Structure formats: structure tokens, C-alpha cells
Amino acid sequence: MRYEFMHLxxxxxxxxxxxxxxxxxxxxxxxQPVDTTITLKSIAxxxxxxxxxxxxxxxxxxxxxxxxxxxxxxLVVTRPNARVRVVDAAxxxxxxxxxxxxxxxxxxxxxxxxxxxxxRADTLLLTVDEGAFPYVxxxxxxxxxxxxxxxxxxxPKRLPPPEADPxxxxxxxxxxxxxxxxxxxxxxxVTLPAVYRTFMPDCGPAAIAVGMPGLAGGPVQSYCFDxxxxxxRYAWSGGFVDNADQWDGKGQxxxxxxxxxxxxxxxxxxxxxxxLTVSTTxxxxxxxxxxxxxxxxxxxxxxxxxxxxxxxxxxxYRLINRYPEFQYVVDGVTVRELIKPLPGGRGLVRQxxxxxxxxxxxxxxxxxxxxxxxxxxxxxxxxxxxxxxLLPAGTRQFTIFMTVQ
Amino acid sequence: MRFSLVYLxxxxxxxTGLLLWSPWSVGTRTTLASATNHSNKWSVGIGAPSARTxxxxxxxxxxxxxQATGDTITDYYSVETVPTPPGLVAETGxxxxxxxxxxxxxxxxxxxxxxxxxxxxxxxxxxGLHDPLGVIAVSNTELLIVHRPELTRIKxxxxxxxxxxxxxxIDQFGMSGNYHEYAFGPVRDRxxxxxxxxxxxxxxxxxxxxxxxxxxxxxxxxRMYACVPYRGWVLKQTPAGQVIPYAxxxxxxxxxGFDAAGRxxxxxxxxxxxxxxxxxxxxxxKFYGHPSSLVWKKDFPDIxxxxxxxxALDSMxxxxxxxxxxxxxxxxxxxxxxxxxxxxxxxxxxxxxxxxMDFSRLLRVMFDTIGGQLQGACIPFFDKAGxxxxxxxxxxxxxxxxxxxxxxxxxxxxxGLQVIRYKGGxxxxxxxxxxxxxxxxxxxxxxxxDATARSLTNYTCRRYYYKYHREYGSPETDKQPVAVTxxxxxxxxRTVSLTVDKLVxxxxxxxxxxxxxxxxxxxxxxxxxxxxxxxxxx
Numbered sequence: 052m053r054y055e056f057m058h059l060x061x062x063x064x065x066x067x068x069x070x071x072x073x074x075x076x077x078x079x080x081x082x083q084p085v086d087t088t089i090t091l092k093s094i095a096x097x098x099x100x101x102x103x104x105x106x107x108x109x110x111x112x113x114x115x116x117x118x119x120x121x122x123x124x125x126l127v128v129t130r131p132n133a134r135v136r137v138v139d140a141a142x143x144x145x146x147x148x149x150x151x152x153x154x155x156x157x158x159x160x161x162x163x164x165x166x167x168x169x170x171r172a173d174t175l176l177l178t179v180d181e182g183a184f185p186y187v188x189x190x191x192x193x194x195x196x197x198x199x200x201x202x203x204x205x206x207p208k209r210l211p212p213p214e215a216d217p218x219x220x221x222x223x224x225x226x227x228x229x230x231x232x233x234x235x236x237x238x239x240x241v242t243l244p245a246v247y248r249t250f251m252p253d254c255g256p257a258a259i260a261v262g263m264p265g266l267a268g269g270p271v272q273s274y275c276f277d278x279x280x281x282x283x284r285y286a287w288s289g290g291f292v293d294n295a296d297q298w299d300g301k302g303q304x305x306x307x308x309x310x311x312x313x314x315x316x317x318x319x320x321x322x323x324x325x326x327l328t329v330s331t332t333x334x335x336x337x338x339x340x341x342x343x344x345x346x347x348x349x350x351x352x353x354x355x356x357x358x359x360x361x362x363x364x365x366x367x368y369r370l371i372n373r374y375p376e377f378q379y380v381v382d383g384v385t386v387r388e389l390i391k392p393l394p395g396g397r398g399l400v401r402q403x404x405x406x407x408x409x410x411x412x413x414x415x416x417x418x419x420x421x422x423x424x425x426x427x428x429x430x431x432x433x434x435x436x437x438x439x440x441l442l443p444a445g446t447r448q449f450t451i452f453m454t455v456q
Numbered sequence: 457m458r459f460s461l462v463y464l465x466x467x468x469x470x471x472t473g474l475l476l477w478s479p480w481s482v483g484t485r486t487t488l489a490s491a492t493n494h495s496n497k498w499s500v501g502i503g504a505p506s507a508r509t510x511x512x513x514x515x516x517x518x519x520x521x522x523q524a525t526g527d528t529i530t531d532y533y534s535v536e537t538v539p540t541p542p543g544l545v546a547e548t549g550x551x552x553x554x555x556x557x558x559x560x561x562x563x564x565x566x567x568x569x570x571x572x573x574x575x576x577x578x579x580x581x582x583x584g585l586h587d588p589l590g591v592i593a594v595s596n597t598e599l600l601i602v603h604r605p606e607l608t609r610i611k612x613x614x615x616x617x618x619x620x621x622x623x624x625x626i627d628q629f630g631m632s633g634n635y636h637e638y639a640f641g642p643v644r645d646r647x648x649x650x651x652x653x654x655x656x657x658x659x660x661x662x663x664x665x666x667x668x669x670x671x672x673x674x675x676x677x678x679r680m681y682a683c684v685p686y687r688g689w690v691l692k693q694t695p696a697g698q699v700i701p702y703a704x705x706x707x708x709x710x711x712x713g714f715d716a717a718g719r720x721x722x723x724x725x726x727x728x729x730x731x732x733x734x735x736x737x738x739x740x741x742k743f744y745g746h747p748s749s750l751v752w753k754k755d756f757p758d759i760x761x762x763x764x765x766x767x768a769l770d771s772m773x774x775x776x777x778x779x780x781x782x783x784x785x786x787x788x789x790x791x792x793x794x795x796x797x798x799x800x801x802x803x804x805x806x807x808x809x810x811x812x813m814d815f816s817r818l819l820r821v822m823f824d825t826i827g828g829q830l831q832g833a834c835i836p837f838f839d840k841a842g843x844x845x846x847x848x849x850x851x852x853x854x855x856x857x858x859x860x861x862x863x864x865x866x867x868x869x870x871x872g873l874q875v876i877r878y879k880g881g882x883x884x885x886x887x888x889x890x891x892x893x894x895x896x897x898x899x900x901x902x903x904x905x906d907a908t909a910r911s912l913t914n915y916t917c918r919r920y921y922y923k924y925h926r927e928y929g930s931p932e933t934d935k936q937p938v939a940v941t942x943x944x945x946x947x948x949x950r951t952v953s954l955t956v957d958k959l960v961x962x963x964x965x966x967x968x969x970x971x972x973x974x975x976x977x978x979x980x981x982x983x984x985x986x987x988x989x990x991x992x993x994x
Contacts, residue, residue, distance in 0.1 A: 237567055238543035239580060247566060248586035248605060255666045256631035257605040278605060278624075279631070279668035298545070298565050300866030302587055302604075303635035303661045367608065367623040375622075 088113040093124040093167070093188065093197075102199035102219050105207050108181040112201075115174045118167040124188045125152055126164045128177055128201065131252070132287055133159035134185035135311035138194030139421050139455070153189045166190070179203040183218055183307070196220055209295070217290055217309050236294060243271065244373040248278075249297055249306040253315070255279035257365075260306065261375060262291030267394035273310065274390060274399065281363040281379035282346060283390065285315040286453075288397045313397050313455045317417055318345035349417065350403070352382040353410035384408045397455035404448050414440040414451060425452040527980045528841065532802060532883045535842045538571070538859075538873035541578045546871045548861025550591035550601065551851040559851070560599055561873070562588035564865060568601065568610065568619070571873075573853070582610050582619035589710075590641045590652075590849075602639045602652050605631060605668075607693075625650070626691060628699045630669025630684025632657055637687060641712050645720070648695040651702065653709035653722055656680040656688040656748055674760045675751035679728040679928065680707050688749030690722060690738055704753060705744035705773060706736075710848075713792030715823075716806040719830075723789040723810060726782050731922025731930025733789045734776035735810070735821060737830050745773035745924065762926070770924055777830040778821055779922065779964055779989045780810075782929060785834055788813035788867070793850045793858075800856020802878040803887060803901045809837060809858065811847035814868045816840050818847060824890050826992045833889040833988040838876060846870035884972070884979040886986055891994050895940075895955040896965070900981075903949035905973040914970030915940040915954055919963040919990075938965065963990050 087110055092100040100119075106112060116126045129137045140155035141148065152166040161184065164173035180203050187198035200218035202210060213219060235241045243264040251258035257278040265271050274286040290309030297306040348361050355361070361382045368375035376389040385406035390399055405412060416424040416438040426433040426440045428449040433440055442449055540546045547564035554560055559571040560581065568582035568591070581599075588603040597612040599619075606627035610619045631637055634657035641652035657663065659679050667684050675682040682688045690712065692702040703722075707730055711723030720738040724730055729746045736744050743750065747761035747769055761769070780786035790811035795801050810819040817839040823832040846862035846869025853859055857877045862870040888899035908914055917938040923930035942955035956965070965988045972981040 234543070236543075236545065236565060237583070238541035238569075238578070246584035248584055248603065249566075250586075250633060250664075255668050256633040256664055257627070257668050278627070279666075294565070301635045302866070365606075365624050365627060367621070369613075369622070370620045 085109070086111045086113070088115065090115040090117055091126065091186075091199075092116075093118045093120045093126075095120055097188075097193055097197040098220070099126075099186070099188075099197065099199050103213060103216065104186075104199070104201045105210065106179045106201065106203055107205060108179060108203040110179040110203070112177045112179050113174060114162075114164075114177060114186075115172055116164050116167055117172040118169050121169050122190075123166050123168050124190055124193065124197070125154065125166050125173075126175065126186055127154055127160055127189050128162045128175070128184050128186045130159045130161060131182050131184060132308050132310060132312045134187050134194065134198055135288075136313060136315075138187060138189055139313070141189035141194065142191055143420050148191065153191065155189070163189075181205075185218060236298065241291075242373065243291065244375075245291065246368075246370075246375050247292060247294065247306065249292070249294060250302070250304075251275045251284075251292075251308070252305050254284045258284075259368075259375070260292050260308070261390070263374070263392045266392050269392060269395045270397065271310070272392040272397065272399070273308065275308070276377060276390075278365045278377075280346070280348075281365050281377070281381070282348060283316060283388075283399075283401070285312055286399055287312040314399075314419070314422060314453065316346050317419060318347075347415055347417065348381070349415050350381050350386060351413040351415060352384050352408070355382070384410070384412075393452065393454055399453045401451045401453070402448065403451070405442075405446060407447075409444050411444045412442040412446055414442065414449065416440070416451070421456050423454045423456050425454065426450065427452075527884070527978060529838055529883055529982050530841050532879055532881050533838060533841075534877050534879055535838070536875050536877070537844075538875055539576070540872055541569070544569075544578075546861075546873065547863040547865055548849050548871070548873065549587065549589040549603075549863065551849045551859055551861045551873075552591045552593040552599070553851055553853055553859075554593040554596050556596045557854055558596070559853070559859060560591055560593050561861060562591050562601055562603075564588075564863065566603075568599065579617065581612070581617070582622075587638065589638055592642050592644055592650075600625065600642050600644075600650070602641050604637065604639055607639070607642055607650065607652055626652060626693050626699055629654055629686040629689075629691060630667060630671075632667045632671070632684045632687075633664030634658060635661055636680070636708070637684075638708075638710070640710050643712050643714060643720075645714065646718055650693045651690055651712060651720065653690045653706060653712045654687050655708050655710070656682050656706070656746065672751050674758065675748050677760055677762050678748050678926075680746065680748065682748035682751060685752050686749070687752075688746055689752065690720075692740075700740075701752065701754075702740055703738045703742050703744065704749040705742075705746050706749065707746040710788070711790050711792045711810060712738075713808070714794065715792075715808055716794045716796060721777075721792050721808070723792060724776075725788050726929050728926055728928050729924065731924060731933075732782040733780040733786050735778040735780070735789070735792075735808075735834075736774070737777045739774075742774045743772050745769070745775075766925055773924075775991055776989065777823070777991075778832050778834050779987070780819060780834055781932070781964060781966065781987050782922075784966070784985060785836065785987060786810075786812045786819060787815065789819065790848045791850050793852060795852070797852055797856035800878065801852065801858060803882055803885070804837075807887075809850065810834075811850050811860070813846055813848065816843045816845050818843070818850075822886065822889050824988075826891060826994050829992060831891075831989050831991045833886075833986050835886055835986045836983045839983060843876070844870040844872065844874055883982045884974045885982040889986060889988055891959070891988070891990065892953065893994055895942075895953065895959070896967075896988060897951050897953050898967075898986075899951045900972075900974070901950075902974050902979070904945065904952065905975075905977060906945065906949065908971060908973045909945045909949065909952050910943055911970070912940055912943055914972055915943060915952075916968040916970070917954075917956055917965060919960065919965050921963050934963075959990065959993055961990055961993055964988065965990055 094100050137159050141153050154163045162175045162177040164175050167173045184201045187194045243262045245262045247260045254275050255277045259276040262273045270288040272288045273291045275284045277284045287310040289311050293307040296304035364380040366378040368377045376387050378387050387404040389402040418438045550562040552560045562568045566585040570579045570581050586604040588601050590602045592600040599610045607625040609623040609625050611621040612619050636658035638655040642650050669684045688706045689704045690702045692700045708725040709722045722736045722738050724734050726733045750756050750761040793809050808821040818837040819834050820837040821834050844862050847860050848863040849861035851859050857875050860874045862872050882901050890897045919938050920932040920935040939957040944953040967986050969984040
């Protein structure tokens with residue numbers, strides 16, 4: 052006991068000495084944003100000379116693109132996991148592309164250069180956040196191979212080695228890449244389909260991440276379902292999730308998704324990063340808050356007016372061959388939704404089963420450029436009109452096919 | 457000390473060039489009792505974070521410790537580490553025995569695994585949960601598990617040994633996305649009602665842009681806060697499915713459980729508004745002192761509860777039945793389990809055992825009833841006798857052994873599973889402590905040796921209290937020695953009646969026992985420190 056006490060005093064003394072040192076110098080320097088300039092070259096073979104940049108968060112980056120190639124390029128920094136989505140949108144600019152430097156107008160674009168002719172240079176400015184930010188040439192066709200990754204991190208040792216980095220172009224070495232074994236973090240291999248309830252970005256806190264195997268030669272696909280509002284939030288291809296940060300410590304950090312987002316549920320009339328639902332008067336027993344992200348719920352029960360926010364209640368899920376089939380109640384009607392990957396390509400197959408109700412049901416397609424909707428009802432093709440599928444009372448099942456074009 | 461440690465760690469992190477210590481780590485459980493226990497672990501953690509998963513503190517050799525001093529607790533109880541599967545990061549969130557004797561265990565990364573003590577085999581039952589922190593085994597194929605977003609019923613309906621149904625049971629509470637919004641429980645009463653307890657959020661971190669449930673900015677100020685519904689509450693669900701906000705005023709209620717008489721208790725963790733960690737007897741509608749949760753109380757006015765005076769809040773609150781003096785007894789009390797083993801776990805039948813995160817010990821509670829109200833004393837159990845720290849979860853096996861699940865979860869702690877088994881015999885220890893008009897009756901497991909029991913030098917007493925205030929923790933306040941003026945031994949020599957010079961309500965009476973003996977000097981008193989929370993006089 053006496054020994055312990057002495058030790059306590061000693062360690063306290065040592066700690067306060069160190070505390071002075073640290074307080075005096077360390078944090079003050081660490082908080083200072085740093086300015087830096089990096090020059091990237093676009094070189095022959097549709098590539099940047101540096102495919103991976105690692106910087107400390109809060110760095111103010113001046114990024115220069117010098118074009119050493121014999122064709123025009125640009126450089127676009129995107130939000131995490133949004134490279135393919137931006138590249139697809141750039142492609143859809145069509146004839147308008149050139150006048151816009153092939154940069155689509157969307158929130159996923161964080162910063163960009165202009166189109167840079169051979170022998171020229173251009174510069175973009177960006178404050179680096181914590182995260183993994185793809186940079187890519189959105190000149191038509193280039194973006195599927197010509198890209199790199201900018202990491203904002205204080206802990207570069209935790210980055211994967213370049214040969215195992217899922218965000219780097221695979222330059223003909225897919226065998227090596229596929230052969231790299233990432234530990235699952237569990238006492239077993241993770242088998243797809245797989246479900247994680249976790250904190251996901253751009254979703255409410257009650258998120259469910261589902262990873263699915265590629266079917267008929269298609270890529271691995273994943274989606275995020277929001278159990279708080281009973282709604283599909285977004286989907287991506289090329290990977291599942293990385294839980295390392297979320298599992299570490301107390302659980303504040305978000306799980307990262309691995310791959311490229313191809314669908315994000317849109318919120319008409321409201322920004323995609325919607326604010327809080329604020330109420331100072333609501334007390335227990337009041338109706339639940341409306342959809343926090345301003346999303347349109349995909350199912351309308353009966354003839355509710357446009358803009359009606361249904362009352363939803365999540366009921367859980369059951370696993371069917373490891374695929375979760377969600378169950379939730381929408382305005383009193385129980386619905387089950389089973390989401391599978393579209394075979395052979397990017398997209399989702401969503402099978403809805405409806406409990407007995409005397410009311411008609413409307414499916415409201417979240418129509419977006421580059422996304423095609425198709426529907427079947429009891430095996431037959433059903434027509435979507437103006438983005439809506441009208442289902443007569445008594446409909447028990449229908450399937451929505453979302454295909455990325 | 458708390459802040460010193462933080463600085464020590466940040467200094468270490470700085471010198472090793474790593475910035476592992478985020479601002480939000482300055483949290484609720486950072487004080488260390490004995491740096492000797494932990495410094496090795498932390499330095500490993502800082503030097504090589506990826507190696508932390510494999511770091512374990514070796515259990516101390518219980519046998520050699522026991523032999524050196526003659527009569528120790530390890531003569532009566534053994535502790536053993538249970539191997540966990542390779543690749544498992546065994547941050548234990550819940551333990552429960554199924555009717556067939558298998559142990560259901562849930563872990564931080566969402567795994568639910570079943571361990572068969574007979575075959576010593578582990579098997580995966582369910583996966584993908586979000587930080588599960590408690591489990592009830594309903595049957596051999598069905599569990600109730602609480603995790604961040606909800607209480608979930610998990611069933612194997614096709615009898616392939618793996619769960620296939622995950623039914624939402626309770627999700628009628630908010631989530632701000634703040635890391636500290638843990639959900640604890642579940643426990644079930646004799647009528648089949650279910651209870652869970654919900655942690656408040658911490659200002660060590662913010663909230664998400666999107667929250668689940670209604671956001672109320674009046675619940676946002678404060679060190680620990682409740683800006684979405686029922687953070688800092690206990691919720692009850694009736695067998696018919698109705699969810700009832702049951703009691704409020706909790707900060708970090710990481711322990712909820714019933715005693716042998718069916719009374720509900722919650723442990724809460726030292727911090728803002730908790731001068732020290734506590735055990736509350738939870739009754740419907742009552743407020744237990746942490747203010748932020750008041751915003752979700754029906755008919756509470758539209759004000760920030762922190763604008764109320766301390767006196768007003770103090771008059772509204774129900775005090776703890778037992779305080780766990782900080783450092784002396786506990787830093788972070790955890791689960792509550794009653795000993796219903798009918799003697800299979802030794803001489804403390806019917807009493808509550810409580811886990812502790814930062815010390816190699818459990819706590820044991822001895823109740824007293826004064827004027828129909830509970831109060832009582834706490835005493836260590838199996839103190840520094842080879843148990844790991846980080847004892848987050850506990851479950852009694854049908855064979856009467858006590859299984860323990862460790863976690864660290866970003867705080868001080870450890871990982872893995874251990875089991876304490878009663879070997880037989882009767883250690884010399886306190887079994888009851890009752891307030892009298894002039895002092896306390898201390899009842900022991902067996903007759904005491906006359907001379908030691910009657911010697912006043914064997915009883916040192918002092919009193920102090922912890923402040924109820926907004927600040928984090930509290931010093932021992934108004935500390936005073938209390939003279940023990942008489943020690944009378946009962947005819948059966950098991951009860952010592954102590955007279956003390958003054959009994960004042962609102963104080964903790966802390967006794968340090970001297971070298972009490974039994975069995976003609978062959979048995980030494982196992983635990984010398986006992987703290988009685990004196991709320992009311994007899």
C-alpha cells in the first residue's frame with residue numbers, strides 16, 4: 052500500500068512536468084494549419100505521376116497539375132467514395148462537357164482544375180479534411196483508370212500499403228490485389244452477404260451497412276439502410292466497409308465505405324447534408340420527427356398528398372440466405388423489403404412485400420441521371436409513369452430494378 | 457490525477473510522434489489507482505497501436521500470493537481465464553447463460569458467440585450488432601440483446617445454430633450519434649417487463665448532422681447531455697409492448713439489475729453531478745440527479761435544466777442507496793448481479809455483486825433498511841487476488857461459478873473472460889452491516905476471536921461526503937475522524953456492536969478494520985475497508 056502511494060506521487064510529479072512541456076509547445080503547433088504546395092504531373096498512359104498523397108488534416112493544399120502528356124487532362128478532387136459517381140456525371144455532360152472543363156456541378160466535387168492542355172499547368176486550392184479523397188481526371192473515358200487518392204490523416208502508419216490500397220488504380224495487377232488478405236477483425240472470415248449495424252457517413256445514426264457478393268460477373272455491391280427512417284440511403288460497388296476506426300476506442304468515428312458510390316437517395320428542395328430537426332416544445336409522446344434528411348419516402352400508402360411524411364416504425368429483419376429482409380410499418384401497413392444486387396452490373400433489385408391492406412400503394416422512384424428504373428409485379432413487367440408505379444389495392448408483392456447506365 | 461494522466465499520455469504520444477489522444481478521450485474513467493498496473497499496457501498501446509489487440513495483462517499467480525500470508529481469499533475462491541477464439545477482440549459487452557448451460561457472450565465488434573463450458577468450444581451465433589452491451593438468454597435459441605440503436609430479439613428459427621431473425625423490440629429512444637450514447641441492460645422482472653438504461657452523450661464529442669428522434673437544444677448544454685429523447689433514462693417495456701419512460705437522472709448507467717427481492721438497481725459513474733460512483737434503487741418516476749435528462753420528462757418546463765439552482769435540483773433528486781467512494785472502492789462500477797446460488801458461491805447468498813472497470817476487484821453490497829428506505833454499505837470482493845481489471849459484465853453459471861467479461865472500450869480496462877469459482881470453506885468477512893441508534897452492528901461470517909474483536913484499535917472510522925454539483929467528481933468533503941468509543945461482541949461472537957461518537961446523516965462512514973481474527977488466529981479478515989452510506993438515522 053505504501054509503495055503504491057509513493058508511486059502515485061512520483062507519477063503525478065512526472066505527469067505534471069510533462070504536462071507543462073506539452074501544453075506549452077505541442078498542441079499549439081499541432082493546431083496550426085499548414086500550407087503546402089504539391090505538383091502532380093499527368094504523364095503518358097493515363098496516369099498521374101503520384102497516385103497517392105498523404106497529408107495532415109487541416110493542411111491548406113495548393114495542388115498544381117502539370118500536363119506532360121500529349122492529350123488534355125484535368126484534376127477533380129471528390130468526396131470520399133464518389134469518384135465513379137463524378138466520372139459518370141461528367142460523361143453525361145455530353146456536348147456541354149468541354150465548356151465546363153468536364154466538371155459536373157454536384158456536391159461530390161470538392162475542388163477542380165480547368166482543362167489543362169499539353170504543356171500547360173493549372174492549380175486548385177483545397178483544405179484537407181480527415182478522410183480519403185479521390186482525385187481523378189474527368190475527361191471522358193479517363194476517369195476509370197486515371198485517378199489517385201489524397202489521404203488526410205494524423206496516423207499514416209495505419210494506411211494500407213500501396214499494393215493493398217483499394218483506392219489506387221489496379222494497372223493490370225488485379226491478381227496481386229485480389230490476393231492480398233485483409234484480416235476481418237473477427238474470429239472468422241466475413242462472408243457476403245453480411246450486415247453491420249454501425250455509424251455510417253451521410254446517414255442517420257441507426258445505420259445498417261449491407262455487403263453483397265457480385266452476381267453473374269457483377270461487382271461486389273453494398274448499400275446503407277437507415278433504420279431510423281426505414282429507407283435506403285445509398286449504394287456503392289467495388290467493396291464493402293472498413294470498420295477499423297469505428298471499432299477503435301469509444302466508438303465515435305464512422306465506419307468507412309470501400310468502393311464507389313453510385314446511388315444516393317436524393318432530397319428534393321433540401322441540401323443533401325440536411326440540418327437538424329429542431330423542436331423546443333415537443334415532449335415524450337409526440338409524433339416522431341419528419342425524415343431528417345428531407346428525403347421522399349419511396350412508398351405512399353393510399354392517396355396521401357405529395358409531401359406527406361409517413362409515420363414509419365422499424366421492426367427489424369430476417370436473414371434469407373444471409374440477405375436481410377427488412378420489415379417496417381408505413382402509415383400502419385407492414386412492408387418487407389429485400390434488396391439484392393443486380394446480376395451482371397451495378398444496380399439493385401428491391402423486392403417489396405406488402406401486408407394485406409385495402410389501400411392502393413404508390414412506389415415513388417427517386418429518379419436521377421444515369422439511373423434507370425424498371426418494375427415487375429407478380430412476374431410481369433409493370434409500367435412506371437412519371438416516376439411512379441401505381442399498385443392497386445390488394446397488391447402483395449412487386450420488384451423494383453435500379454440499374455446504373 | 458485525472459488530468460495529469462491525460463497529459464502524461466499526450467506527452468508520451470507526442471514523444472513517440474503519434475497523436476492517439478483525441479480531445480474526446482478526456483473522459484469519464486481516466487484516473488488510475490496504481491500506475492504500476494497500467495503503464496506497461498499503455499506504453500505498448502501507444503508504441504504499437506495495432507499490437508493492442510494481443511496485449512493482455514497476465515493474471516497474477518493466485519496460489520503463491522495466498523501461501524505467503526496464510527489465510528487469503530484465494531484459499532476459498534479460484535480464478536481462471538477462459539480462452540477465447542483466435543482473431544476475436546474480446547471486448548465483452550454481455551454475458552448470459554442459456555437454459556442448457558451454454559454461455560451467450562456478445563462483443564464490441566458485434567459478434568454474439570456461444571461457449572459450451574463442457575466441450576470448451578466457441579460457436580458464432582449472430583453478427584453485425586452495433587456495440588452490444590447486454591444480453592438475456594430467453595431460451596436455447598433466442599436472445600435479447602441491447603446495442604446502440606435498439607433492444608433486439610435474436611432468434612434461430614430454423615435450428616441451424618445461427619440466428620436468422622433480428623426483431624426490433626425497443627427503439628423508441630433517440631440517437632444523436634455521439635459515441636457516449638451507449639445502451640445498457642436488458643433486465644427482466646418477474647412480470648416479464650423489460651428494462652434498459654441509456655447513457656447520456658458526452659461533450660467530448662459532438663453530434664451528427666442527422667439524429668434519430670426529436671432534437672431538443674435545451675438538453676444540449678453540459679458535460680454530459682441529453683439532446684435526444686430518453687438519454688439518461690431507464691425505459692421499461694411491458695409484455696404488451698408498451699414502452700414507458702421509467703426513471704431519469706442518470707449519467708452513465710452501465711449497470712442495471714434486480715436484487716434477490718426483485719428491486720431494481722442502477723449503478724452510475726462518477727463525473728459531472730456525481731461526486732462519486734453510486735448505486736441507486738430505481739423506482740418509477742423518480743429523478744436521480746443528473747439534470748440533462750429532465751428535458752424529456754413530461755410536464756417539465758421548457759428550460760435548460762442546468763439553469764436550475766443546485767439546491768432546487770438537490771431537492772428534486774433521490775439519493776443513492778450506496779455510494780462507492782472514488783478510488784477507495786471504485787472508479788467505474790458496472791453490472792449488478794445477485795447471488796442466487798444458494799451457497800454454491802460461498803457465504804454471501806442473496807447479496808449483490810457489482811463489477812468494476814479500473815481495479816482488480818468486485819464490489820459487494822450489504823443493505824440496511826431504515827424507516828422503509830434502503831441504504832447500506834459496500835465492501836470489496838476478491839480484491840487484488842488475480843482478477844483482471846475491466847470487469848464489465850458478470851453472470852452466475854448454473855453451477856454457481858461467477859463468469860466475468862472484461863472490456864476496455866477506449867478506457868482503462870482489459871479484455872477476455874474469467875471465471876471465479878468457490879472452492880469451499882468460510883473466509884472471515886463481513887456479511888452484514890446495520891445502523892443502530894449509537895453506531896453500527898458488524899456481522900461476520902463466523903465467530904470472531906474475542907480479544908481482537910473487543911480491541912478498539914481494530915476499528916478506525918472517518919466520515920466525509922461528496923458534493924452534488926455540476927463539476928466533475930468531488931473531493932472527499934468535510935472529512936472528519938470519528939471516534940469509536942465501544943466495541944461489544946454478541947454472545948455468538950459473530951456481531952460486533954460499535955458505538956461511535958456521532959452519527960450524522962448525509963455522510964459516508966468509512967471503517968478500516970484492523971487485524972480481526974477467527975478460528976484462534978488462523979483466519980484473517982478478508983477485506984478491511986467498508987463504507988456505509990448514512991442517508992437516514994435509525
